[in-house]
Amino acid sequence: MRLNPDCIRDILLTIEEKTSFPAIIEYPDDMQVPRLNNYSEEEIFYHLSQCEQSNLINGLDFHSDGCVIYGLTPSGHRFIEDIRLDTTWNKTKEISKNIGSSSLDALKQIATGVITELIKSQFQL
Incomplete structure (x- = not known):
């Protein structure tokens, strides 16, 4: 499955x-929220797993009816x-593309670079 950055963000x-x-x-x-309605269950499970492996979420336990999520890591919060x-997200995706x-x-x-440039522009550095 191809990584979908919008799914990760959502x-x-x-x-x-x-x-x-x-x-x-x-x-x-x-997690019944409209922003996730555009993604299949398989896509959400895959991206949850990617988030865990990338240290964005604390933990993930799959079971027969779904999974348990233990929250965001400090890296997940920063991201x-x-x-x-x-x-900022659209600029990040544009640069990525x-x-x-x-x-x-x-x-x-x-995303860190985009934020850094925004900070610099506020100080006119």
Whole structure:
């Protein structure tokens, strides 16, 4: 399956929105939000697994009816903060497309670069 950056973003936003300490959330029960309606269950499971392997979510336990998610890691929180705004996310995706890489590592680096440039522009550096 091909990585879908929009699915990753939507999953991370949903996890952030639905978790609180020390609660865990379950997919699909606790993640019924419109932003995930465009993705198949298989696509969501695949991208949840990618998020876990990329250290964006704390843990993931699959079971017969879905899975349990243990929240975002500090890296997951940083990434979602960098791509929260649609303008920043769209710029990140545009640069990703231009350079021909949409791996999670590339997206994280690009998002950090976009944020860095926005900060510099605020200080007119």
